[in-house]
Amino acid sequence: MVIARTLALAAVLAAFTAPARAQEHDTATPPMNKWSFAGPFGKYDRGQLQRGFKVYREVCQVCHGLKLVAFRTLAEPGGPGFTIAQATAIAAEYQVPAEPDDQGEVKPRPARLADYFPPPFPNEQAARARYNAVPPDLSVIAKARGYERGFPRWVGDMFTQYQEQGVDYITALLQGYQDSPPAGVTLPPGNFYNKYFPGHAIAMPPPLTDQRVEYTDGAPMTVEQYAKDISAFLMWTAEPHLEARKRIGMQVVIFLIVLSGLLYFTKKKVWHEVKLHPEKLTPRPPTEYPRT
Amino acid sequence: MSGHLTYQPQNAFMQWMERRLPIAGLVYSSFVVYPTPRNLNYWWTFGGILSFMLGVQIITGVVLAMHYTANVDLAFNSVEQIMRDVNYGWLLRYLHANGASMFFLAAYIHMFRGMYYGSYKEPREVLWILGVILLLLMIMTGFMGYVLPWGQMSFWAATVITNLFSAIPLVGESIVTWLWGGFSVGNPTLKRFYSLHYLLPFVIAGVVVLHVWALHMVGQNNPTGIEPKTDRDTVAFTPYATIKDGFFMVVFCILFAWFVFYIPNFLGHPDNYIPANPAVTPTHIVPEWYYLPFYAILRAIPNKLLGVIALGASIVILAFLPWLDTSKVRSARYRPLYRQFFWTFVIVCIGLGWLGSKPPEGNYVLFARIFTVYYFAYFLVILPLLGKIEKTKPLPNSIAESVLLEGKPIGAPAPPPPLAKA
Numbered sequence: 001m002v003i004a005r006t007l008a009l010a011a012v013l014a015a016f017t018a019p020a021r022a023q024e025h026d027t028a029t030p031p032m033n034k035w036s037f038a039g040p041f042g043k044y045d046r047g048q049l050q051r052g053f054k055v056y057r058e059v060c061q062v063c064h065g066l067k068l069v070a071f072r073t074l075a076e077p078g079g080p081g082f083t084i085a086q087a088t089a090i091a092a093e094y095q096v097p098a099e100p101d102d103q104g105e106v107k108p109r110p111a112r113l114a115d116y117f118p119p120p121f122p123n124e125q126a127a128r129a130r131y132n133a134v135p136p137d138l139s140v141i142a143k144a145r146g147y148e149r150g151f152p153r154w155v156g157d158m159f160t161q162y163q164e165q166g167v168d169y170i171t172a173l174l175q176g177y178q179d180s181p182p183a184g185v186t187l188p189p190g191n192f193y194n195k196y197f198p199g200h201a202i203a204m205p206p207p208l209t210d211q212r213v214e215y216t217d218g219a220p221m222t223v224e225q226y227a228k229d230i231s232a233f234l235m236w237t238a239e240p241h242l243e244a245r246k247r248i249g250m251q252v253v254i255f256l257i258v259l260s261g262l263l264y265f266t267k268k269k270v271w272h273e274v275k276l277h278p279e280k281l282t283p284r285p286p287t288e289y290p291r292t
Numbered sequence: 293m294s295g296h297l298t299y300q301p302q303n304a305f306m307q308w309m310e311r312r313l314p315i316a317g318l319v320y321s322s323f324v325v326y327p328t329p330r331n332l333n334y335w336w337t338f339g340g341i342l343s344f345m346l347g348v349q350i351i352t353g354v355v356l357a358m359h360y361t362a363n364v365d366l367a368f369n370s371v372e373q374i375m376r377d378v379n380y381g382w383l384l385r386y387l388h389a390n391g392a393s394m395f396f397l398a399a400y401i402h403m404f405r406g407m408y409y410g411s412y413k414e415p416r417e418v419l420w421i422l423g424v425i426l427l428l429l430m431i432m433t434g435f436m437g438y439v440l441p442w443g444q445m446s447f448w449a450a451t452v453i454t455n456l457f458s459a460i461p462l463v464g465e466s467i468v469t470w471l472w473g474g475f476s477v478g479n480p481t482l483k484r485f486y487s488l489h490y491l492l493p494f495v496i497a498g499v500v501v502l503h504v505w506a507l508h509m510v511g512q513n514n515p516t517g518i519e520p521k522t523d524r525d526t527v528a529f530t531p532y533a534t535i536k537d538g539f540f541m542v543v544f545c546i547l548f549a550w551f552v553f554y555i556p557n558f559l560g561h562p563d564n565y566i567p568a569n570p571a572v573t574p575t576h577i578v579p580e581w582y583y584l585p586f587y588a589i590l591r592a593i594p595n596k597l598l599g600v601i602a603l604g605a606s607i608v609i610l611a612f613l614p615w616l617d618t619s620k621v622r623s624a625r626y627r628p629l630y631r632q633f634f635w636t637f638v639i640v641c642i643g644l645g646w647l648g649s650k651p652p653e654g655n656y657v658l659f660a661r662i663f664t665v666y667y668f669a670y671f672l673v674i675l676p677l678l679g680k681i682e683k684t685k686p687l688p689n690s691i692a693e694s695v696l697l698e699g700k701p702i703g704a705p706a707p708p709p710p711l712a713k714a
Contacts, residue, residue: 040554068372136566140372143557144565151646161554166562198575238565241375241382248383249553256546263539270535274330274527284528287327289520 052233410622517622618679
């Protein structure tokens, strides 16, 4: 019967190491970046979030919305760290529909802190009419994208706390355009070749070029830096409470480790006599056991 | 188990109360003096952990329900609003989502422990069957809960799973329409899933009461699989079991906290952060990890109806385990052959889980079929035969003996406990 076990084990191993034939297409694996918000002590880099926001405003915003993000959050703790005055000024640059006036007409008004980023298109049809595709809203995109990690890497991810598949994918995608598709690949009209995009034919034109967005803090104005900054910003829009989560998490885990240590020694003390000196156990009334 | 010692309150109010509603006495006899085998290992702490997880799910769930909106146009955004604007909403939601995973993890460990030590055998058959009913209820509750955020995976999981009923001959299509409350998964489906997702945990809590009641009727099994005979074989529930359960529950919470605070989306699927879209089918529709073994069995069978039957049978067959296992010896400790088959079974279940996450093609299907055959053969062929041919190791005379022989020699044996004070 050792055979049965060995066979099963062999089968499992064979399955685990089976060629990655079922891997989605031949999509390239995004490289892993170093992120300030990764790991148990992760925090956003305020400068990076502000740069990423600038990239969003000057590049992405034309097509992609952030409808779940309120202007007030730009000034909330754990975010890009704008002051309330700055956030108010940013909001005022956007137009949102006002409340109906006395005549029942809805006119646009400048946005306030409580408002959300207005969508770039009134509806999907409008987007499709203009771009022949619907650019997705970016509010939670950093959590809505990822790539297959495969065995055994996903097991290790549990211990290394790798949760940055989404941002790594976006960073790679923004740099993954190729001017001409490889030989033998034809793209549908109006599509571009991207080696990280599943299926490779992406409707979004290459959005970033060197020097396109002006940085004033000395960060390099390269596609690579832009890609990282916008990805970090989108991580924040997807997880605005990430810093609080990790900070509280550390407190909780330390508390639980200390508590479990104390309970362990209490348990040892309580069980001491059962294990070693049962004769010292407090006498108790006899219990009736069912016959066996 | 008998041996419920009477509770004699000293306090005048408690005496008055005890003559009218003996609830303190019930707690006293069930959770204080209740005798538990002295040799229980840490695998026995998962019952307590499961009760705790049920509590966590109900408490976080009730608060989430205060903020959630069950409407196809609003559900996704209402979950995101919980994540963003509700105070500690992200914590509640991540606790609830990862809590479901921890709940299933603990349940599976609890079940494998029961199988390893033969805890389902006479006189604990009803206790075990109640456990299988709990598993079924958990599966239903977890599935409906996964639909509520109304992401792509929510929508398509609901579509795939409800469509399974269409395999039923003649009435299948009508049943599916009835389940949906329409001609596709839509608003009525979401609202009834929400309603049932709120209801079922309380049904689970009720069955848990029966499960614990049945447990206290027959007493706990233990690693030797032999019944306690004297007081030397047992210790009182409090403080011994309470402190041990409490300690390990906190250890389990460290794991839970690790997922909630550091890798909250590890067990989820990115597609569920894309709002549900009936017009776009995801490349691979995969259920949550805890359903993957069953999903693999479903897809291993080429015929839809037979696949659905196999899926159902893979869970229902557990209820018959007490009669399928013919061995008189409970614990795998004394069953060398059974032990091998048991661990193979564990590997097969994990393997099925892995295959369930893979697309149904090529070698994946082949292995899923081999593993499915083993899964059913384990219950229908191996266990019935094994009891007849296996030569088991000699059992110890008592729990105390097994503990004492195993450990270092100890001092004089415990004196017989004096009679109860009159």
